[in-house]
Amino acid sequence: MSVLVADVAEAEEFLAKNPDIDTIQIVFTNQSGVGRGKNLRRHELLAIYQHARYLPGTMLALDITGEDVDESGLVWANGDADYLGRPVPGTLVRAPWLGSTFAQVLLSVYELDGTPCVYDPRHVLRRVIDRFKEFDLTPVVACELEFFLVDHERGPNGELRVPASPVTGNRPWDIQVYGLRELDDFDPFFRDLYAACDVQGIPVESAISEYAPGQLEMTLRHRPDALRAADDAIMYKRAIKGVAVQHGVEATFMAKPFSDVAGSGMHLHVSLADRNGKNAFASEAPEGTELLKFSVGGMQALLEDSMAVFAPNANSYRRFRANSYAPVAPTWGINNRTVSFRVPAGPAPTRHIEHRVCGADANPYLAVAALLAAIHHGVKHRLDPGAPIVGNGYAQAAEMGVKLPDNWFKALDLFEASERMKDYFGPDFHRVFIAVKRAEQNRFFSRVTELDYDWYLRNS
Template sequence: MKDWLRKHPDVRTIRVAASDLNGQARGKRIPARFADTVVSNGTRFPMSVLNLDIWGEDIDDSPLVFDSGDRDGVLKPTERGFMPMPWLDAPTALLPIWMFHENGKPYEGDPRHALRAVLDRFKARGLTPVCAVELEFFLIDDSGRTLEVPVSPRSGRRRKAAETLSIRALDQFDTFFTDLYDACEEMDIPADTAISESGLGQFEINLMHCDDALRAADDAWLFKMLVKGLARRHGFAASFMAKPYEDYSGSGLHVHFSVLDKNGDNVFDNGGPEGTDMLRYAVAGCLNAMPGSALVFAPHANSFDRMVPGSHAPTGISWAYENRTSAIRIPSGAPAARRIEHRVSGGDVNPYLMLAAVLGAAINGIEDGKEPPAPITGNAYSADLPQIPGDWKTAIDTFEGCSEIARIFSPELVRNFVLTKRQELHYMQELTPSEQVTIYLDTV
């Protein structure tokens, strides 16, 4: 890590940052000449900092604050090391960090450690998840009283229409996307295909599959930070909020995953289109945990505006082969690439918690070895299905009391997340929808 800075002598300052429960980057700015100390010894800030609400305020009744004296955690660099921050004017490096107790034990309220704990369960069985994420986001002009698609740098006009898979829509913002891909190269984020989506100024970029789920979550977290920062350099906003426009589809964050055994073979592949018993067990686990996981997949007030019938976001708990109306889709294609696509999450999720919930549910199912219900066919919206919680309060209560969630997340993380979301629910009820959009536009 220290060698990276020596190879980049123009970097004068660094940022050290960890993800809080809402996926917000929390940390410090440090002169580069003191970076060696951070690499060797880490840094410190209160444990409560990873448990702030969406406004960055303490949780009123959290035991992490006054009851414990607001004690410090020790933040150590992750395996990622230093990387540039191409959205800033001055050459700057980012050092991702995660939290530990004074005795070196991982802090269980850290969302990155929550994912690590799930991966330890796979490792104990000689299994390795392979993940890829698809991130949808909007480019938005938020300079006026209402949100609009930005003026195209090429034409000088606003194209106020949905343009699904439109090359023209991509070309209208070619300078932004060129800079974005260059920045992904600099940060070693594996950005692949970009498409225009059905929303107003909406796009999707896929990140390449990765056999290190912690790195896949890092990539998604860093990518969201990069897209939002770089858009501001181009004079507009980028937002991953679930539903910025009432009349257009919202943004999702879909994850594809398979599982490899010790020999590197895909345990979901049986040589045919239907997949193995292990695939069905993983599906069953995902379905069983879906009611309790809804708070992770839809963590904000605005999240549930996306999850309505006919909106390209699932509302019923189901699985299917090659069917995008279901919550769990088994894509077609070569058997060696047989995988599960989990389609519930909005773009506003914390990637670490989302992957922990998805993979944790899958390993629950693999451990239990139980069959799921039959796959559906046709339109899931018109089928008689058990429903994903459709409002924020129900999702909070279900998360708190779900036995499947208790197998995935530590009691401390469950408590902290519930306290956070109940505080946000209380204060969000005092705001108008437009005020809520203002809060979420840049944060999530």
């Protein structure tokens, strides 16, 4: 389990080894998954390790656009009171894309009396992880994120475009999944990204060209510390976005940036380690152990309850289409990418579950918390997932008439009604999450868009 608060010795050592660093960016990630914070001067750093940095409570409940949500109770009702921002251990690192003299550190939020703040997504995840102590098991997690590189400038008709290669000038237009030329075309970006990740200790591994022009995917190594795995995902997303800007493009983790090609997911890989650190899912049988099956059963049971976390935005629901490599039903299978919960092929010690529902736009802390809540629920209640799907999971789901919640309002209604999610996430966080998302829904659907004009201006 991660140490909650970094020791001042960590900062002292960093400053001694990095005398050129003059600016440190402090980063807090609220429920919307957007990093917010401040730039500090070098002389200010030790103070946040010795005590903390005061942060306004509104940061805990801003919507995705950065606007206050009064309904959260964290704006005017409590006078926008301050909380304590404290450094996350192991996250004080150089941030080369910001400049040669920049560093960054992640923050987690605490009450003024030093207790963990219930509105901080990182503490939500920590509390769910702690529940596995009753089984003497430790979650082992890795995040696998898809993203698109896109042009800063829109096309002649205002359309979003994938960028031309800085190496060849070629602008990708065809899918070319697993294409090596597509990786070669953006080799300067990848080289700088790997270098930045190495500097930051982010365990990034292989890169592939995914199932759409301009779509890429990189994997993060499994961690026997799920909290640190989520920290990795937060830092990785920031590094990708920062390095992309250095190369004159933008990286987006939007779930569905283009209508006619695949969207971007955050596949969550998970297993459970026993008290000796051995994989409790390991089995020569491809379907794994009984414990693995109970975990899948829990994922099925809590999927509707937690869909608002895995697909947190209006755009998220455009990703779920049959035959798109995004799942459409609470199905599971072995070595099968047409299901939501896949047990990948591999030797027995690597046996694990790949949860394929989550969008790349989800908050990694909350997504991993929802995943582990489902596994805990399944193990505790010994839930049977039924027989695995063999063959085309899309077709079989259609025949069975089962599907995921298919719109933002329905998903949030299910989350709000879920006593299980209230229990796992905590009633206070559960309430604030709902308040922020209801406010976002109202603001999103009050906007008149170009599509409104295209469909209704002349036809109404």
